[in-house]
Amino acid sequence: MERSHTPLPRALGPEEGGSVRIVELGHVRKKPHASRSSRGPILPDEGGGMGPSGEVMERQRRSSRVGAPRGVFRALLTVACVLGGPRVEGQERVPLPPPFWLPAFTAPMHPSASGARAAELAGPSFRAQTVRMFVRPTLAGPRLRLVLSNQYGTQPLRLEAVRVALRVSGITIDPATVREVRFAGAASVSIPPGRTAVSEAVELAVDGQRDVAVSLYFLERSGAVTWHLQGANSTYVSASGDHTAARTFESALTTRSLYFLTALHVDAAHDASLVATFGDSITDGAGSTVDTGRSWPARLAQRLAARGGKPVGVLNAGLSGNRLLKDDYGPKGSQRFERDVLAQRGVKAVILLEGINDIGRSGPASGAVTAAQIIQGYEQLIQRARAKGLKVYGGTLTPMQGHPYFTPEHEALREAVNQWIRGAGGFDAVIDFEAAVRDPANPDAIRKELTVEGLHPNDAGAERMANAIDLRLWE
Structure with a gap:
């Protein structure tokens, strides 16, 4: 039986700076601040009983205007110009970038x-x-x-x-x-x-x-x-x-x-952007050495940084144990996609690698899953991402022989899903993770030197996966 979850909050508007903001599920409440600088609005406290309301701040501001001498205003104006106003270079006024x-x-x-x-x-x-x-x-x-x-x-x-x-x-x-x-x-x-x-x-x-x-x-x-x-x-x-x-x-x-x-x-460079890697424990970094930055998303970030050019960061949106279609370890992928990918500012593309847990747990205990259901889940995510202007890159599901997930029926599901990923043209590009790590002598399995237990890649396997990604996708 599928377990329901509290609705996920949307991500915060990270272009807005300054002080604490308390975000309610589904929306952000904004109140005007008492002053503005050339860098744009400074956000006040936004709820949770953690500061004066906008009305109180406005009364305080009006009161100060009535009683303060002109000299005080001149001094405050001077300080504001020095701290927050535009710099003067010769005759040109150059505003500080937000x-x-x-x-x-x-x-x-x-x-x-x-x-x-x-x-x-x-x-x-x-x-x-x-x-x-x-x-x-x-x-x-x-x-x-x-x-x-x-x-x-x-x-x-x-x-x-x-x-x-x-x-x-x-x-x-x-x-x-x-x-x-x-x-x-x-x-x-x-x-x-x-x-x-x-x-x-x-x-x-x-x-x-x-x-x-x-x-x-x-x-x-x-x-x-x-x-x-x-x-x-x-x-x-x-x-x-x-x-x-x-x-x-x-x-x-x-x-x-x-x-x-x-x-x-x-506070990043203004030409910076992000790619989100959306998946389960294989993306989260299970199997990689702790404290070394060797998961495949971390390796991808290192490759992008070494390439130079416009900065491209990597958001690891992997969640160990997560499934695409059903709640289990956290909300199902189809639900959390909004919070963890679409609502994150600066994300221009997403790499989708999820579904192996849906396949591995398919059966009488938690309900049978079909390839058509997983494909339909992919199509929905693709549609939602493209509606936000994102590119969607599909990763093929890696082999699992040697792990308890492996059965002939589960393997047939994995192969059917991969056939659709490679051949249906649903994604903007395909990243063939399976080809990067599979054993040529036994395509149902990951090469032994690239996995910890048949399902999760080790450091070498994660590096192979990262190297399978064509960096020209971000040119």
Whole structure:
């Protein structure tokens, strides 16, 4: 029986800068700020009881205009011109460019208990503990901001401290790069259930080559966790205490999960764009060595960066265990496609590699799946992506002999789906991942030196997959 999920929130408008914004499911509420600069509007707090309303701010502004002497206004005008106004070079007034916020890292979120696997997916809860996570932005920029999600929470999520820094190795960060993350001017933030908060801009330059540490301190019990189960890097949890600014600390728990951190935005170059890789654990990085950036999307990002030219970042929208047609590990792919791909600013293309879990779990226990149903699911995603102006590239499903998923019936399904991907002309281009990793002597299997257990590619297999992608698709 298919399990329903709370509707997914749309992604935030990352071109908008400044302070915390609390995003409700389905829409963003905006209120006018008390002032504007030449860089455009500065967004105020947007709900959740975390700041004065627009009406209060307007009354304060009017009151200051009535009572303030002219000299004060002249001084304020001078400061505004120096800090936020256009620069003067000779006789020419050159406006400062507005920030160009793009998601340089995203992590698809799912509930702590999902589908039929509630006990297996029961995530941890934190209290008086520090959680330090590491992510690799795939775009460069002089500043960043965080997106924290309490989408699946049942109570307000309270964070007492949030800091970012650049990673040295393991749990260790560079103390010179530690920056406090603030929300509407405050060091702490409370995120209501079902909402998402965006931080203020943080002046920390990232180059796309180093991991960024994101350290969260929970004083109060965090409650039901909104998380990404299988990340590419280690996450460290302290026994107790606020260690967000510490160079290192002793970890009481190490996982590969990401907690509440759904995105990192970068103030990117104005000609930058993104490609999303949409799939399951094969895309998420299962089978690759942790903390090395060797999943096939990470390898693709490295190839694109080394090529030069206009920056193209890669958003890994893989979710381990995910299915295209049915909820299981998180919302089904056909549902989360809007949140994780279409609503992300700057995405110009998507690589679709999903369906192997639908095939591998097809049967009496969870319902039979046909090739026609998977193909219909692809067609719907293609139509939705093209309606947004995106290119859609189809990846062939890789072999699975040697894994429990493999049966003659499942193999026939996989081959039928791949035949459609290659020959129907439904995609803008086809990326033949199967051909990159299959065993020439046994086409039903991945070459032994390229897989960990018959289904997931290892580091060498992921590199083969990334190298199978023609970079001319982004010329």
